[in-house]
Amino acid sequence: MADDHTLFREGVIEILTTANDVEVVGEAHSGADACEKAAALHPDVVVLDVEMPGQGVRETIPQLRRVSPRSRVIVLTMHDDIVLARELLALGASAYLVKGATRHELVSAIHSVVVDRGPGHVILSVSQQGLDRADQAPGDVLSVREREVLALTAEALSNSQIARRLNIAEGTVKRHLRNIFRKLGAVSRLDAVNKGVAASLIPASPPREKD
Known part of the structure; x- marks a missing residue:
């Protein structure tokens, strides 16, 4: 267990x-x-x-x-x-x-x-x-972890900062971002965030400066 x-x-x-x-x-x-x-x-x-x-x-x-x-x-x-x-x-x-x-x-x-x-x-x-949920819009196919990564991306965190926040490897963050881009049809981090907000996958919030 x-x-x-x-x-x-x-x-x-x-x-x-x-x-x-x-x-x-x-x-x-x-x-x-x-x-x-x-x-x-x-x-x-x-x-x-x-x-x-x-x-x-x-x-x-x-x-x-x-x-x-x-x-x-x-x-x-x-x-x-x-x-x-x-x-x-x-x-x-x-x-x-x-x-x-x-x-x-x-x-x-x-x-x-x-x-x-x-x-x-x-x-x-x-x-x-x-x-x-399987019959919902394409954006809803993001996994729980992918939504977490996308939400932190919306906070203008770098891959290394996201990795530390979630206690995962930076390479894992990159893989999640690739999957997010593919699933949302996004071409950049900003595009992915905008599409995530539009699909109500993550809350709309003003970006902040990087640490």
Whole structure:
């Protein structure tokens, strides 16, 4: 179980320890910690939060699959976002559950991914509202992290400043910006910000001077 919020992590662990056929072999507070523990313990399942200190979930999932190929990854997140879900499932997660899921749904997901129903089988649990976002305008396909990067770009922060603010690598910021430009059809940072504001992806705010 990997989550940086101790109280939530302990609550999930308590739920899992009362379930039949589920044994919690380790816990982690960050993506890097989860990868280190998985490499040592090779668990059947890693339950992973999206927002944790250090490396992002997009880096953590492929790394988990490399260091412990037999482990299945279940994303447990507050983000009811079908676009993010599709992205993380494509990266190798076996299940995506919002934190409003019941204990029965979580335990059932663990049992299901361990059984492994074959290539292409994934478990997705989002609300109807989350599913409806897939039919919205092209600008709405930005992931949660891409919106964060775009919002900080709107504050006139440099790539290195954004990287420090989000605690990610500068190269990751550049990759997010490339994806943002492609998805929004933008040709510059200013163009991306203007289109993001027009699509209500980020709030309109006056630019400020760089630090």
